[in-house]
Amino acid sequence: MVMQQSTSSTSVRKAPARRHNKGRLMQEAAMLAPAMILLTLFLILPFLLSFWTAMTNQPLVPRPTPVRFVWFNNFIRIFQDDLFWTALWNVARFTFWIIPAQCGLAFATALLLHQKLPFRNLLRGMFFLPAITSMVVVCVIWGTLFQYPTGPFNQILGFLSGGAIQPIDWLGDPQWAMFSLVLLSAWQAYGFQMIVYLAGLQGIPDELYDAAKIDGANAFRRFWHVTMPGLRPTHVFVLVITTIQAFKLYTQVAILTQGGPKSSTETVVHYMVRAGFEEQKMGYASAVSVILFVIVLVIALIQRQLLRRFDV
């Protein structure tokens, strides 16, 4: 039924289009132009330039020594730098932790707020609030919460455990620093995933639940056999978005740990910014950005494959 309708409507639309083909084309081009110009200027061109810069020894600010073409030297150096691999490994570690933490939290709150609770919309707003709070502000506040040895988190832990748990150096201990950033990041950003899940939940037709009820399915079975399959594309989308966001981890690191202690929170973006702006090696930093781009591209391609498999 649905298919038939759509084909018939396209054929209706296509007929006049063929008649004014040229005018239509011009119209489309004119409508596309502003977006294309902006995209080219601010996205495609800088991107091509960064490819070019990655193969030079371009400094951040003009210098008396000539800028040379160094081919793949920057890339070779990056791959030889242990710190880069540490940064990549850290980002992978961060991603590995943040996905269950952030998506799990988002999924749980979305399920909760999908119920017919009193003040449901107010609650949704409250849970979404951290996501629209600036990360910088969140970091400054959490920096105080994390304080060692007398910060609120340590006080609470000490109180709850009756003094059995020693104060944790959340941001100063290489064992803990990344985990602390995961906690903070998950809390700050889960609101976005929550909204996506809520939209996904609302997209599941009530009839399916009614039918399941008539078939005698209990709450758990309804959740497992109706909700979960209905959310499959949402799950994939959330997973991929979270992964890509996780690879761009920077603000929290820049404000709270500056890559330390012992490089345990060094990330690819932080590594790039350090090379470009502190050490003034723009060519080198561009090469890092190209590598990051390739990584994110690969993730995006996997995303497309997954989405296709789940028929979205």
Add this chain to the structure above:
Amino acid sequence: MGKRLLWSLILSSALTAPWAQAAEKTTIQVMHQGDPGFVAAYGKVAERFEAANPDVDVQFIYAPHDAYNEKFSAAVMAKQLPDVMELDAPFLANYVWSGYLQPIKPLIDKDLLDDMTESNIAQGTYPIDKDLYALGLTDSSVVLYGNKKYLEAIGARIPKSVDDAWTREEFETYLEKLSKLDGVKWPIDTFRGYGIKTEWITYAYGPILQSAGCDLIDRKAWKSEGTLDSDACVDALAMMQKWVKNGWVVPQSAGTNQFFAEGNPAALALGGHWVYAEAAATMKDNIVVLPLPKFGAKGASPNGTWIWAVTKTSTHPEISGKFISFLLKDKEFRTFAASQSGYPGLKSFAAESPLYATGGPMAIAFEQASKTAVARPPHPAYPTITSAFMQAVDQVFNGGDPKEALTSAAKKIDQDIEDNDGYPPFGDGQ
């Protein structure tokens, strides 16, 4: 309708255009950093300067301390360099080499130039052409502050001058004794709380390496491998690692003022001269100022601070120089700087500061400047030198292998120099 809106827009923007009023006045832009106290003091100096020179308008551009170099780079790329800029002394070589600053001698009052201390001249001089590019009212140093009560409790020897500074053995023995003393949570605060991305690490810990008999880079060949990763440096960093491991050092996340915090949890403090004002306010007579210990055959201490320069692109170099001269001579500014325990870079300022005069509580800091001060490497690769060293120190303090960390830092520094063809004319016999 649309046309009328357009015209009103054009008209209103024309009315508020800056050229409408700025025509009669000369504007100089001054880029600076500083804590709120100093920022306010600069503002007041500018008001007085404008009152004395009614045809000049001083415009301040504030760039926060932590991102100062980044902000400066942005100004360079946007071709919007200010006329006057404050800069951190070790970055001077990089700025001059890149061609941003102009020699300042012809622009500054002669009596001020004659008034400069040796260390002040050294920090403002570019080693290649030996010309002066910047100067300041102040200089800086790091000393060892001690809590008198605690030091008496362990029977520590109190050095009276730089020459009889503690040796490495004495220092470590005292740290150990202090660590067992009641009331002492950490024997020493080395101000790790300043973070791992500030100049503090190279500034304050670099001299420990120099005192131990090595350096960040060979200052003749301008090569770091073989110097920064030498046994002496590895040993010095391993020593500091041991202090941290033993729990003798205030951890980074515990904040920066544990020496004079309530209850005095730290017994010693390896702190800048600026710590004195705050510490003396809370600890009164319970504070002793000691020279930095000798970790090898000789002592070493840092110097250098934020100094004033005139950029090459300045269209009003004379007025810029006049402003700097005015600032450094300003009585009220000097009084404020002295109240912040400002470290003298001018002889006349030293005479006005009882803190640093012979017999004054900070006299040892001033003595260090003439006897043991070692400037940070005056080389255009300094941004990379300091960044690489900071990362190495962070590695080592958190349990990394000192040899490995220093080797990779040295390699990074030499690569940067190589990338810039040796920063000519550095490296050829200089």
